Structures are given as structure tokens and as C-alpha cells.
Amino acid sequence: MAKTATKFSPPLTPHQALLLWASAAITAIPVTGHISVLLAIELWLLLAWRVAQVGWRKPILPRGVLVLFLLIGPFIVTNGMTQSFTVERGASLVPVMAALKQLESRTHRDAFVSMMLVSFMALVTFLFSQTIVTALVAGTGILVAMAVMVSIHSPAHPNSRPLRVTFMLALQALPFMLVLFLTFPRNLMPLWTLPPSASRAESGLKDWMSPGSIGELSLSGETAFRARFTRTVPPNQQLYWRGPVMTNFDGRTWRGPVPEAAAMPRLAPGKPVIDYEITLEPHNSRWLLALDMPVSLGPGAFFSRDHQLVSRTPVRTRLRYSGQSVLFPAADPELPPEALGPMLQLPTSGNPRARALAASWRKRHTDDAAIVKEALAYFTRQGFVYTLNPPGLGSNSVDDFVFNTRRGFCEHYASSLTFLMRAAGVPARVVTGYQGGELNPIDNYLVVRQADAHAWAEVWIRGEGWQRVDPTASVAPIRVLAGLATALPETDNLPLLIRQDIKWMREFRFRLDAITNGWNQWVLGYNTQSQQRILSLLGIQSPDWKTLAIYSSLLVAFFMLILARWATWPQRSRDAGLRAWLQLTRKLARHNIPHHAWEGPLDYAARVSARREDLRSDIHHIAQIYAELRYGASPSKQQLRTLEKLIRKLTP
Amino acid sequence: MDYSFAKISLRLRNRLFRLHGTQTEPIVIGHSRIYLIPSKWGVIFGSMLMAMMLASINYALSLGLVLTFSLGGIALAGTMRGFRNVLGLEVRHGRTTPVFCGTPVVFNLVLRNHLPRMRFSLEGVVEDYVSPLLHLPAKESGELAIQVPSQTRGWVTLPWVKLQTCYPMGLVHLWAYVRPNLRVLVYPQPELQAPPLPPTPGTQGAQTIAGSGAEDFNGLRSYQPTDQPRHIAWKVVARDGPMLVKQFQGVAGGKVTLDWANLPDSLSVEKKISRLTAWVCKAHAQGASWRLVTPEVDLGPDRGESHYHHCLTALALHGKNSD
Numbered sequence: 001m002a003k004t005a006t007k008f009s010p011p012l013t014p015h016q017a018l019l020l021w022a023s024a025a026i027t028a029i030p031v032t033g034h035i036s037v038l039l040a041i042e043l044w045l046l047l048a049w050r051v052a053q054v055g056w057r058k059p060i061l062p063r064g065v066l067v068l069f070l071l072i073g074p075f076i077v078t079n080g081m082t083q084s085f086t087v088e089r090g091a092s093l094v095p096v097m098a099a100l101k102q103l104e105s106r107t108h109r110d111a112f113v114s115m116m117l118v119s120f121m122a123l124v125t126f127l128f129s130q131t132i133v134t135a136l137v138a139g140t141g142i143l144v145a146m147a148v149m150v151s152i153h154s155p156a157h158p159n160s161r162p163l164r165v166t167f168m169l170a171l172q173a174l175p176f177m178l179v180l181f182l183t184f185p186r187n188l189m190p191l192w193t194l195p196p197s198a199s200r201a202e203s204g205l206k207d208w209m210s211p212g213s214i215g216e217l218s219l220s221g222e223t224a225f226r227a228r229f230t231r232t233v234p235p236n237q238q239l240y241w242r243g244p245v246m247t248n249f250d251g252r253t254w255r256g257p258v259p260e261a262a263a264m265p266r267l268a269p270g271k272p273v274i275d276y277e278i279t280l281e282p283h284n285s286r287w288l289l290a291l292d293m294p295v296s297l298g299p300g301a302f303f304s305r306d307h308q309l310v311s312r313t314p315v316r317t318r319l320r321y322s323g324q325s326v327l328f329p330a331a332d333p334e335l336p337p338e339a340l341g342p343m344l345q346l347p348t349s350g351n352p353r354a355r356a357l358a359a360s361w362r363k364r365h366t367d368d369a370a371i372v373k374e375a376l377a378y379f380t381r382q383g384f385v386y387t388l389n390p391p392g393l394g395s396n397s398v399d400d401f402v403f404n405t406r407r408g409f410c411e412h413y414a415s416s417l418t419f420l421m422r423a424a425g426v427p428a429r430v431v432t433g434y435q436g437g438e439l440n441p442i443d444n445y446l447v448v449r450q451a452d453a454h455a456w457a458e459v460w461i462r463g464e465g466w467q468r469v470d471p472t473a474s475v476a477p478i479r480v481l482a483g484l485a486t487a488l489p490e491t492d493n494l495p496l497l498i499r500q501d502i503k504w505m506r507e508f509r510f511r512l513d514a515i516t517n518g519w520n521q522w523v524l525g526y527n528t529q530s531q532q533r534i535l536s537l538l539g540i541q542s543p544d545w546k547t548l549a550i551y552s553s554l555l556v557a558f559f560m561l562i563l564a565r566w567a568t569w570p571q572r573s574r575d576a577g578l579r580a581w582l583q584l585t586r587k588l589a590r591h592n593i594p595h596h597a598w599e600g601p602l603d604y605a606a607r608v609s610a611r612r613e614d615l616r617s618d619i620h621h622i623a624q625i626y627a628e629l630r631y632g633a634s635p636s637k638q639q640l641r642t643l644e645k646l647i648r649k650l651t652p
Numbered sequence: 653m654d655y656s657f658a659k660i661s662l663r664l665r666n667r668l669f670r671l672h673g674t675q676t677e678p679i680v681i682g683h684s685r686i687y688l689i690p691s692k693w694g695v696i697f698g699s700m701l702m703a704m705m706l707a708s709i710n711y712a713l714s715l716g717l718v719l720t721f722s723l724g725g726i727a728l729a730g731t732m733r734g735f736r737n738v739l740g741l742e743v744r745h746g747r748t749t750p751v752f753c754g755t756p757v758v759f760n761l762v763l764r765n766h767l768p769r770m771r772f773s774l775e776g777v778v779e780d781y782v783s784p785l786l787h788l789p790a791k792e793s794g795e796l797a798i799q800v801p802s803q804t805r806g807w808v809t810l811p812w813v814k815l816q817t818c819y820p821m822g823l824v825h826l827w828a829y830v831r832p833n834l835r836v837l838v839y840p841q842p843e844l845q846a847p848p849l850p851p852t853p854g855t856q857g858a859q860t861i862a863g864s865g866a867e868d869f870n871g872l873r874s875y876q877p878t879d880q881p882r883h884i885a886w887k888v889v890a891r892d893g894p895m896l897v898k899q900f901q902g903v904a905g906g907k908v909t910l911d912w913a914n915l916p917d918s919l920s921v922e923k924k925i926s927r928l929t930a931w932v933c934k935a936h937a938q939g940a941s942w943r944l945v946t947p948e949v950d951l952g953p954d955r956g957e958s959h960y961h962h963c964l965t966a967l968a969l970h971g972k973n974s975d
Contacts, residue, residue, distance in 0.1 A: 087711070108822075112693055112696075112822070116696070116697070116700050119700065119704065119719070119723065120700075120704070122719055123704050123707060123708070123713070123716050123719060126708075126713045126715040126716050126719070127711060127713065130713065130714065130715045134715075135715055135718075138719075139719075139722075142719070142722075142723070146726060146821065149820070149821040149822060150820045150821060152822065153772060153773045153818060153819045153820055153821065153822055154770075154772040154773065154787070154819060154820065155787075165733075165820060166726075168729075169726045169729045169730055169733065169820070170722070170726060172725070172726075172729035172732075173722055173723075173724075173725025173726040173728065173729050174722075174725065175725075176721065176724065176725035176728055176729075177718060177721040177722045177724075177725045180717075180721040180724070180725075181717060181718060181721055184717060184721075188709050317712065523714055523715070523718070524714045524715070525714075526714055560728065560732075563728070563729060563732040564732060564735070566732070566736075567732045567733070567735050567736035567739065568683065568736070568739060582678075582680075586676070589676040594676050594677070597677065597678070597744065
């Protein structure tokens with residue numbers, strides 16, 4: 001077979017075609033949920049057609065039809081596009097391209113291109129989601145694609161062999177991957193500007209609050225953030241995580257002003273500082289969370305006038321930052337009147353009864369602190385109920401809540417308390433965020449879920465400053481002490497994840513969360529600091545990229561050497577006697593007396609001694625020993641040693 | 653010195669890979685003689701990895717980096733496995749058969765696998781020719797057939813054979829050069845429209861083998877490459893039968909003398925050899941006994957296979973130094 005056209009590539013066997021399809025299908029599974037529905041349908045239709053093609057010998061689709069399918073994809077993608085082109089939208093075409101390539105995979109060359117497309121599809125999947133499950137599924141798909149390559153070059157074998165070989169290759173690749181992953185520099189800026197990555201988060205705390213907005217968050221057991229404290233974890237009732245602060249009320253909804261940078265809050269001195277690190281899930285807004293009250297500022301963040309920690313850019317990816325806080329201090333004891341004005345603002349009309357109640361408190365007490373105490377006592381004494389499913393409120397939402405229904409969730413209480421305070425002439429504002437959290441005993445991280453979302457109020461007392469007032473703590477103190485699940489009756493709808501009753505469920509939840517958190521922190525969140533931490537464990541202190549490059553190349557070379565040893569290993573177990581004999585024949589061949597394949601050792605010795613008289617006795621001795629070793633009844637190690645020694649000493 | 657590009661690159665190759673003379677057998681491929689280079693697919697694969705790495709850096713995809721490094725690691729591990737595939741392979745010479753000039757010479761190499769593992773996708777490459785893939789089971793031998801075109805008559809020695817593989821994934825070419833001491837004799841090209849055999853002395857008047865027509869049909873035998881097309885039994889071929897040649901009764905019992913001196917002087921040496929070769933073939937085909945006389949040899953009279961090959965050998969080596 002002459003090397004004719006370079007265009008010729010052998011065809012794929014049905015088994016290889018099926019394996020190739022499996023690689024594309026497996027890798028397509030995790031990405032299906034993240035691309036638009038029409039694209040997903042197109043993707044799986046194409047894959048199903050491929051199965052029919054391979055299994056039932058349906059014909060290869062003509063090029064024209066394939067091009068048609070190829071064009072449908074971009075049409076779908078650009079059709080509903082209101083914003084600019086993002087990389088996710090473009091990337092969601094890759095799975096369809098991979099499926100189309102499957103349909104025209106006939107030869108070895110097609111299999112190679114298909115393998116590359118499957119690899120890109122895995123990369124695209126990671127653009128959408130990087131969970132452990134996604135990683136495992138996509139990794140399996142890639143391995144199957146590699147198995148097709150192995151199968152192409154080692155055909156006619158048990159069908160499982162390419163898969164086993166690929167698995168071994170993957171195991172051998174692990175050390176290289178670890179070395180490169182740990183030492184690869186992580187502070188490389190984005191290398192070029194590509195279409196921006198789209199926003200990914202959907203749910204979470206909003207910048208506004210209205211009745212029911214926080215209640216619906218309690219339906220979600222998703223993690224909002226995780227926190228790690230350097231020293232002991234404060235008790236649950238002190239864990240108020242401060243988020244968006246709202247000061248504008250329109251009768252139903254509280255909204256905050258657009259945050260502008262302001263000075264750091266002046267706090268009462270002398271309280272201990274608590275260090276912690278927060279890993280915040282993306283939520284698309286600019287608010288950051290800090291323990292009440294934050295005293296430090298990370299890069300890329302600023303304090304707003306309402307002492308809210310705000311990020312300069314929206315939080316679109318998982319963000320890890322450290323913070324320092326002082327527990328529940330009083331801030332800004334003295335404030336000018338113009339700063340207090342907005343804190344007393346109320347809508348011009350509405351909620352008359354509440355205003356009257358507040359006015360009656362103002363008449364009775366001149367001291368602001370006493371008014372606050374009166375309000376809290378009112379909530380406790382009048383039989384308010386803390387529930388997730390309160391009845392609806394009308395246009396006078398505060399009046400309805402305070403006087404009619406008296407059943408509500410934390411946003412009702414916070415909203416009405418702030419309204420009453422303002423109506424009584426005490427500056428107040430609504431603070432939303434999270435309260436409490438669940439400590440995972442396995443990795444000591446505090447997990448705070450969306451269901452822990454909370455709203456409370458802050459009032460300003462002259463001479464003391466802003467102070468936190470949480471009406472929920474008066475009405476349902478157990479909510480603040482032990483979390484939402486304990487505060488609500490069991491009939492209320494709680495997500496499975498935060499239920500306290502099932503014991504093994506909690507254990508399982510802790511373990512799962514610890515694993516996910518470890519993955520987030522060490523694999524996905526591996527940045528320069530993590531790198532420095534790991535390298536300092538190995539004794540390398542703050543290396544620059546040159547040292548890192550040297551170390552990693554040394555390690556890679558080391559692993560290559562180990563692999564090379566493995567590659568040459570079985571060679572050594574060859575017959576030692578044969579090896580020695582070959583050494584002899586090579587020596588003599590250099591002197592023009594090569595050993596012929598049909599010659600026995602004794603005949604060879606005779607021929608050699610005929611040519612070279614001086615070697616007669618030596619060569620005969622050697623041949624004798626070798627013949628005994630090879631063909632004798634009981635070869636011994638001693639003979640082997642003698643043979644090797646004699647052959648080494650022989651100098652023709 | 654020939655300075656054509658092909659010759660220069662050949663010399664460069666020989667210098668680079670230390671290819672001198674032939675190798676003593678058994679040739680065991682050792683690690684110092686195995687070379688590797690990424691194949692075309694390997695380069696494409698590498699650029700794909702590069703693109704994936706850049707994309708992962710740009711979008712801060714940790715798992716993208718894991719994927720890229722894992723694929724790179726798999727390529728490295730695969731290279732080692734390919735290395736193991738070639739290492740320790742034993743090469744010896746195999747059988748050869750002489751051919752006529754014009755048909756490719758086939759060298760057979762015997763490869764022995766001493767490992768308890770199978771070796772995959774081995775192929776031998778000489779200039780343009782790539783042998784079929786060979787998969788050697790554990791502890792077994794296999795044959796690799798190398799074809800070299802034959803241009804002139806005489807001895808053709810096996811050139812350096814590039815024994816290569818791209819196992820396991822086709823990303824890296826691994827090869828070693830082997831050259832067992834193997835040579836094949838190429839017989840001269842028989843003249844295409846050779847005149848009929850010279851008449852046997854003593855039977856001048858009777859039974860001269862005229863041209864067409866006056867020949868007695870004697871049966872069919874299988875086709876040989878030197879047979880003239882007009883002797884082929886085309887009716888058999890038309891019936892989807894094998895290629896058979898009509899045999900004609902030769903000068904039964906006659907002795908033919910193929911004499912160099914009797915050839916016209918207008919013919920060159922090569923043409924004379926060509927004609928004599930054609931006659932030897934014809935005589936052998938007819939079953940006659942013949943005697944070959946050249947300035948160098950005088951063979952016969954005899955008949956049969958060995959005489960046939962003897963004469964052809966002599967004609968092939970005419971004018972060449974004895975090797």
C-alpha cells in the first residue's frame with residue numbers, strides 16, 4: 001500500500017462511532033440546563049439522529065441539511081437578544097456544533113475533530129457551571145473521547161481495552177495536572193477583552209423591600225454565603241449580617257438611596273474586633289455583607305453614608321473577602337440635622353392610625369429611648385405572630401399590619417417599626433441582610449442560606465448614635481437564637497435543607513456542604529493567596545514566577561522520569577543470560593565475527609576460535625557455561641555470575 | 653556530488669540520525685535510537701490546549717485550567733506509552749524473492765515482540781512507501797513488507813527503514829531507523845516485443861518457429877508477467893476466469909542456444925541483456941532446454957527452475973562486480 005493521497009483516512013468502526021457519540025452525549029448532559037430551550041432541543045435531536053444513523057444505518061445527512069441545522073443555532077441565539085453579545089450566548093453554540101460534527105463523522109480524521117469539539121464543549125460547560133458533579137460528568141465525556149483516539153490506533157481488541165488504557169493515562173496524567181495547577185500563576189489579568197460574561201445569579205437579597213419580599217427568600221435553601229471566623233464564632237443572636245440599607249418609603253416599598261462613598265463610621269471605642277472571611281455567592285448587585293458593624297474595608301469596596309459596605313463593581317462571580325467588625329456598637333453619636341432629615345421622611349399621606357399611635361407615644365415620652373422601648377413592648381403585648389404566610393395587606397400596609405392582621409414576617413415588623421419611629425420623630429432606617437447561620441462542624445464554616453434573610457431596623461438616639469432594634473427578637477426571640485426552622489410552626493413551608501428534625505439529613509447536609517465548600521475554596525477559588533499558602537506549606541516562601549517556573553519544570557521532569565522508568569521496566573526482566581550472551585555477540589560483531597541466528601553457542605565458539613586463535617579457550621569456556629545455563633538441567637545463579645564476569649572481561 | 657535537494661536532505665538525515673552502513677542482527681531498538689516528534693494532529697491538539705488555557709485565564713475558569721493540564725498530562729503519558737510500544741522491538745531480516753526490473757522489490761522484515769504485552773500500529777517507511785500497520789501480539793513475531801521500486805538490474809540493498817508508530821493517540825510520532833543486511837536481486841527487464849527464439853542448430857529446415865499461425869496449441873498455464881498479451885486466453889478472462897496463457901508446442905526436445913555473440917551489434921549492452929532475458933523466459937515457458945552464452949558465463953544446456961534462475965542471475969549481474 002503506497003502512501004497515496006494524504007486525504008485518505010480510514011473509516012470508523014461502528015463501535016468507535018458509538019463510543020464517539022457517547023462522549024458527545026455525556027459531555028452534553030451538564031450543559032443542557034444552561035443553554036436556551038430551543039438550542040437544547042436542537043442539540044438532543046441531532047444526537048438522537050446520530051444514534052439512528054449508527055444503530056440502524058440511516059443515511060448520512062447531506063451537507064445542505066447539516067448547514068441548515070448549523071444556521072438555526074445562531075438564529076436562535078440572536079433572536080431574543082436584547083443586550084449585547086455575551087460570551088455565554090456565543091459559547092452555547094459549541095454543543096450544537098459538536099453534535100453536528102457527530103453526524104458527519106465517518107473517518108479517523110473526523111473522530112479527531114470531534115474529540116476537539118467535545119473538549120471545547122466541556123470548556124463551555126465550565127463557563128456556566130463549575131460544580132463537582134459537572135466536573136465529573138464532563139471529565140467522563142472527555143475520557144471517552146480520548147478512548148476513541150486510543151481505539152483508533154489499537155484496533156481489533158476487547159472493547160473495554162481502550163477505556164482501560166485511557167483510564168490509566170488519566171491516572172498517569174494526574175501528577176502533571178496537580179503540579180501545573182498548583183504552580184500556575186494566578187494573577188494574570190484578563191489577557192484581552194472578549195464579549196463580557198453574562199450575569200449568572202438569579203435569586204437573593206434585593207435592593208428594595210416590600211411585604212413578602214423577604215418571606216419568599218425563605219423558600220430557598222441555597223447558600224447565600226459562607227463565613228469563617230479566625231477565633232470563636234459569636235453566638236447566633238449576635239450574628240447580624242448587614243446588607244442593603246433602605247431609607248425611602250413610598251407606603252409599601254422601602255428603597256435605599258444609590259450608595260455613594262462616604263467616610264468610615266465613627267464607633268464607640270473599646271469593643272473587641274472580630275476577624276472573619278466571607279465567601280459570597282454571586283448576586284449581581286453591589287451590596288456586600290459584613291457583620292454588624294464593619295470597621296475595615298477591602299479593595300474594591302467603599303462605605304456608604306448609611307454605613308453599608310458596597311462593592312465598586314457588581315458581584316458576578318463568587319467573591320471571597322475578609323472583614324473586621326465590632327459587635328453592635330453605636331455609631332455616629334452626633335449627626336447634623338441635614339443628615340437626619342432623610343431618616344425622618346415619610347410619605348405625605350397614608351397609615352393614619354399608625355401615625356396617631358406614634359404621636360401618642362411622643363406625647364407621653366420625651367426621651368427617644370423610651371419611645372423605642374414602648375414600641376417594642378407594644379409588639380410583644382399585642383399578641384403579634386411571626387409567620388411566613390401572613391394575610392395580604394392593603395394600601396395602608398402599616399395600619400393593616402399593626403392593627404388588623406398582626407401576623408407577619410420580619411419585613412413587616414421592620415417596616416412598621418421604622419414607620420412608627422419616624423412618625424414619632426425618631427430617625428430610623430430599615431436594614432436588610434441575613435441573621436444567624438449554621439455552623440458546619442466538619443470544616444468550621446458558617447453557612448448562611450437565603451432562608452436566613454432578615455430585616456431589622458436602626459434608630460438614632462441623640463448622644464448614643466445609631467442602634468440596632470430588631471422587633472423580631474421581641475416577638476419571636478427563638479428565631480434570632482436558633483434560626484428560622486425553630487421559629488416557625490411545622491406547617492409552614494420550609495426548604496428541606498434547613499429542616500432540623502431529620503438527624504441523618506443534617507449529617508448528610510453537613511458533609512455535602514463541607515465537600516462543596518472545600519471545592520469552592522481550593523479548586524475554584526484557587527488564587528494567588530491560596531497558592532502562597534500551599535507553597536509555604538512546602539517551604540517555598542513567596543516565590544516569583546521565575547522560581548515557580550523552575551520548580552514546576554523540575555517536578556514535571558521528575559514525573560516524566562518516573563513514567564520513563566515505568567515504560568522501560570519490563571525490559572529488565574528479560575533473561576539475564578540472554579542479555580549477557582547478546583553483549584558478547586555485539587562485542588564480537590564489532591570485530592567482524594557476528595553471531596548468525598542459526599548457530600548454537602558451541603558452534604559459534606568453534607567458528608570464533610577458528611578466526612581468532614587467541615580467544616579459543618575463553619570463548620569455549622563462555623559457550624560451555626552459556627549452553628549449560630540455557631539448556632542444562634539445573635542452571636544456577638553462580639553460573640550466571642561467572643558468565644557475566646567472563647563476558648565482561650573478554651577483550652577481543 | 654549530486655546537490656539535488658532530495659540528496660542533500662538524505663545526507664542530512666543520515667548525519668542527524670547517525671545512519672551508517674547496515675546494522676548487525678538482531679537489531680534491538682534501544683532507547684537511544686528512538687526519536688519522537690509531534691505529529692500534525694499533535695500540533696493541532698497543542699494549539700487547542702493553548703486556546704483553552706488562554707480562555708480559562710481570561711474567564712478565570714479554574715476547572716478550565718484543570719481540563720487543559722489534564723489533557724496535556726494525558727498527551728505526555730501517551731507519549732511514554734508510545735515509547736514503550738517501540739522500545740525493545742527486535743528486528744531481523746526476512747525472506748526475499750528476486751523480481752524483474754519494473755516490479756517493486758519486496759523486503760520482508762521480521763519483528764519479534766518479547767514483551768508480555770501487545771505492540772500496536774507499527775509501520776515501516778521508506779521514502780514514499782508506507783507499509784500496512786502491524787500489530788504484534790505478545791511474545792510473537794510478525795512480518796513487515798517494505799516495497800522499494802526497482803529501476804535497474806542487479807543487487808538492491810534495503811535502505812534505512814524508518815520503523816514508526818503513532819500509538820496511542822496519534823499525537824506523537826515515534827520512530828527508529830533500522831537496516832538489517834538484506835538485499836534482493838533484480839532481474840533485467842525482458843524485452844517487450846522480443847523476436848522469436850533463435851532456431852536450434854541442426855534442425856534448420858524443419859519446425860522453425862515462425863511468427864503467428866504455425867504453432868500447435870499445447871494447453872494453458874497461468875499467466876506470468878513476461879508473457880505477451882496476444883498469448884493470453886482472453887475468452888477465459890471474458891468468462892471471469894483467471895488469466896491464462898496459451899502454451900504452444902515448442903521445439904520438443906530441441907536445444908536452444910542463446911548466444912550473446914549472435915545478437916546484432918546495433919543493440920546496446922542493456923538491450924542485448926534485455927533480449928536474452930526475454931528469450932530465457934520464453935524458453936523456460938516452453939519447457940525447452942537451452943544454453944546461455946555471454947562474454948562472462950556459459951550456462952547449460954539445461955532446463956528447469958534452477959537453470960532459469962541461474963541464467964537470470966548471470967544476466968542481472970552482467971558487468972557488475974561480484975558482491
